[in-house]
Amino acid sequence: MTTGADRILRLVDTAAALPGVRREVEANHDDNRWWPTSISDTRMRMLVAGWSTRVSYRMIDTYATVVTNANALGFDALADATDREVAGLVRPIGLTTARVDYLRSLTDLVRRWNKDAIDPTAGGVGTDELIATFAEQVHGASFKVAQCALLYARGYHCGIIPVDSGMVTRLAPALGIALPSGPSAHEELRHRLEAAVRIRPGDFRTLADRHHHGVTIPADTAPTWWVHLVLIYFKRLFLNGPSRRLCTRRPLCAGAIDCTHVHR
Numbered sequence: 001m002t003t004g005a006d007r008i009l010r011l012v013d014t015a016a017a018l019p020g021v022r023r024e025v026e027a028n029h030d031d032n033r034w035w036p037t038s039i040s041d042t043r044m045r046m047l048v049a050g051w052s053t054r055v056s057y058r059m060i061d062t063y064a065t066v067v068t069n070a071n072a073l074g075f076d077a078l079a080d081a082t083d084r085e086v087a088g089l090v091r092p093i094g095l096t097t098a099r100v101d102y103l104r105s106l107t108d109l110v111r112r113w114n115k116d117a118i119d120p121t122a123g124g125v126g127t128d129e130l131i132a133t134f135a136e137q138v139h140g141a142s143f144k145v146a147q148c149a150l151l152y153a154r155g156y157h158c159g160i161i162p163v164d165s166g167m168v169t170r171l172a173p174a175l176g177i178a179l180p181s182g183p184s185a186h187e188e189l190r191h192r193l194e195a196a197v198r199i200r201p202g203d204f205r206t207l208a209d210r211h212h213h214g215v216t217i218p219a220d221t222a223p224t225w226w227v228h229l230v231l232i233y234f235k236r237l238f239l240n241g242p243s244r245r246l247c248t249r250r251p252l253c254a255g256a257i258d259c260t261h262v263h264r
Contacts, residue, residue, distance in 0.1 A: 005196035007175050009203055012227055015234035016211040024233040029215040029226060033060055035152045036067065042121055042153045043075040043110050046134075049149040050102045050141060055093050057236075062092050079107045098140050105139040121154050131187070143186035156225040157218050161193045164232070170239040171231060193231070197222045 015021050031037045034052045039045050048067055055063045070078060070089060078086060086103060087096040113120065120130055127150065134146035141149065147162040154160070163186045172179050172189055179185040197204050201222035208217060208226055217223045 004175070004177065004192060005199050008193060008196040009200060009207075011175060011234075012204065012230050013207050013210075015238075016207050016213065016230050018234070018237070020237050021230060021233045022211060022213055024237075025226065025229045026214045029156075029213075029229055032156070033064065035148075035156075036064075039067070039071050041071075041075050043106075044071055045152040046110075046120075046149040047075065047078070047103060047106055049152045050106065050138070050145050051090065051093070051099055052148070053140075053145055054095060059093060066090060066093055078103060101139040102141065105137065105141075109134065109137050120150060127160065128187070135183070143183050147186065147190060157221040159194060159198075159222060159224050161190055161197070161224050161228045161231075163187075163189045163193070164235075166235050166240055167231065171235050174239065193227065194224060197224050197227050 016025075027033065035045065035048060039048060047070070051066070051070075052063065066089065073081075073089075078089075081089075083100050086100045090096055090099040093099075112118075118125060130150055131143060131146040134149060135141050135143045138146070138149075144162060144164045147160060151158060151160040151162055165186075168179060168185045168189055172185075177189065177192060179188050204223045204227055205217060208215060208223060213226070215226060217226055
């Protein structure tokens with residue numbers, strides 16, 4: 001009997017074999033263009049994770065300049081800056097008011113966590129609880145943003161697989177996964193994906209080698225970051241828009257891409 005983990009492994013196998021997916025994964029795995037390793041301040045990482053939302057791929061260079069300039073100033077300086085000053089910094093990527101509000105509410109949450117001696121990077125702190133708190137208390141931080149912020153704060157290989165709206169509406173059906181309606185769907189799918197990798201970490205790691213992905217996966221971690229990137233870029237390249245290569249009989253068809261059904 002095919003399990004949920006089997007289906008996820010099968011789709012990751014198919015997606016990882018695609019040259020376009022492999023190219024994007026290799027470009028973003030060891031040093032992600034959206035969440036660069038050059039940023040060390042946990043607070044700044046959570047800020048950048050939020051500011052990266054609703055920035056198109058064609059604006060990556062503009063976004064990178066904004067991130068570099070923000071990091072050069074530092075989180076404390078940004079927190080003390082006026083709304084007008086922060087708006088001027090983020091204006092090139094748009095949604096200035098929302099991004100200023102995100103900074104302000106994130107600053108408030110970080111201060112509360114400091115007061116309560118809560119370290120979001122500590123392994124003993126509940127991931128689900130922190131994500132829920134972040135999503136509730138930071139302006140504009142959906143579950144997706146909260147997942148991304150916590151992952152970036154803890155490091156790529158911390159075990160979190162962020163889920164965006166396209167993964168909920170397009171990837172989950174491709175996997176035969178039924179999700180609840182509303183924001184909780186992001187958390188449900190995250191749990192499903194993370195559990196699959198935790199159950200079969202060696203099998204997923206083998207796929208990275210089989211498909212010759214030039215990435216560095218730490219030996220002592222499950223390849224959750226690699227799986228996230230494979231799925232997010234498969235979704236962007238093949239599920240966001242109509243593709244003649246995509247099988248309409250998913251998840252019953254094991255091929256998913258370029259199978260016999262596509263050419264009938």
